Amino acid sequence: MTGIMSQSQMKVPATYMRGGTSKGVFFNLADLPPQAQIPGKDRDNLLLRVIGSPDPYGKQIDGMGGATSSTSKTVIVSKSQKADHDVDYLFGQVSIDKPFVDWSGNCGNLSAAVGPFAIHAGLIPQERLPENGVVTVRVWQVNIGKTILIHVPIVNGFVQETGEFELDGVTFSAAEIQVDFMDPADGEGAMFPTGNLIDDLDVPGVGTFNATLINAGIPTIFVEAEAIGFTGTERQDDINNDENVLAMFEKIRAYGALKMGLIQHLEEAETRQHTPKVAFVSKPKTYQSSSGKIIAENEVDLLVRALSMGKLHHAMMGTAAVAIASAACVPGTLVNLAAGGGAKESVTFGHPSGTLKVGAQAKQTGQDWVIEKAIMSRSARILMEGFVRVPSTVFA
Structure with missing residues (x-):
């Protein structure tokens, strides 16, 4: 009908x-x-x-x-x-x-x-x-x-x-419901589009800082929380009520998209709101989730906060979780280092609403990395x- x-x-x-x-x-x-x-x-x-x-x-x-x-x-x-x-x-x-x-x-x-x-x-x-x-x-x-x-x-x-x-x-x-994202890296190019696990990202008016740029699940720009003035324990109101902070993240997103080759001109970022995502990571810390629950430092491997469509997400986008899993399982990325470094098959990360465990199967082929699949549980x-x-x- x-x-x-x-x-x-x-x-x-x-x-x-x-x-x-x-x-x-x-x-x-x-x-x-x-x-x-x-x-x-x-x-x-x-x-x-x-x-x-x-x-x-x-x-x-x-x-x-x-x-x-x-x-x-x-x-x-x-x-x-x-x-x-x-x-x-x-x-x-x-x-x-x-x-x-x-x-x-x-x-x-x-x-x-x-x-x-x-x-x-x-x-x-x-x-x-x-x-x-x-x-x-x-x-x-x-x-x-x-x-x-x-x-x-x-x-x-x-x-x-x-x-x-x-x-x-x-x-x-x-x-x-278990969800398996098969070969989640961008099929049109390398998982790390610049060829580097960590890049210097120069954002005029914001600064130059380390970034991991990855195409896995969804194109994502990872930066360190401390490098942009945050702790990694932030909740939605800490970010979404500050127009200057949101404008800063949008600027990071636009320059990151340019460096990843997703756009050719900065103004194109305005018509590509869904991708890439911007996320900031930090080492584990104890914090209070949006429900009031205390998330202890020893319950998580790292903390991640991510923005979607110009606002801090209340929990974590599923595709960004795939990017987190993929980056965490490749030694040397900012996500991996925030989680303690070394070889990994899964991580539990803290987000504004609580925690999430994600896994990935990563292997190195020459200079490139390949994620065979990323796994998470949803409902x-x-x-x-x-x-x-x-x-x-x-x-x-």
Whole structure:
């Protein structure tokens, strides 16, 4: 059933889901209005209106968005065009205050929800589903051209959504879903685009400091917290309420993107908000999480804070967690050194909402490093399903 007209609005079948520490509106490609089944302005306009953007008030009151980078997200899933995959997964990060959808990267948190959604949407053959057990949904991530394996628990023939797995940044427990990001480094170039594990990043007006620039999970710029005047224990309000600090991070992001070869001119960073990410790291310290829980120094290997769409993230983006795992497992990066240095297969890092353990399998081939896969545990749950209504003038 596609795009049903109802008075002055269209009804579009949709599912509202939480995946990891993010939320988004999920669509089966076949359910979208014909104009939006192909990439382009009509699709972008539809998704913008669904989410409630652009909103100069920054609240997304007239849409499904939650006015944060973690909740201004859309997902389109379809049967895969690749014979060895189950579904194709396309992610659109919707700008809150600007009229554009950024298709340049993936959402690692919502990746966990793609497997359950594909099953609920009937995109996985019934014979593939055990009565009780785990089904591996093989996903082609269209934005970045990578494979993700999502291990979905099944109980009595249905996706298990409730459970005892706790994820810091999510209030309620749920069923654990293991997500494997296969060969997560950028397929078009080296994992370290400059060829260095640590670079000098010169940012006019900010300074020159060490940075690890990595393409794994999502292009990410890692800097040391102390080098830019922070401790690594910061929470959202410490960063997001200071426009000067946010402007500094955006400047670091733009110059880092230029050095990574992601853009050719600084002004291009304004139209590429989703990538790269900026994160700052430090050695372990005791701090209080946003829930009030004390995270002891000996509970974590390092501390990481990351920004998404111009704001400090309340927990950690899934794709940035892949970048953290990948960088931590390569001896000599800033992330690895903050975690104590040496060979590693996993780390537990502290973020504003708590802690997260991530793993990666890294190997060196000549001068280059390769990540065979990065692994993390997430959870996902359907929050609402039915239709979203969009004014029929959206395609005008």
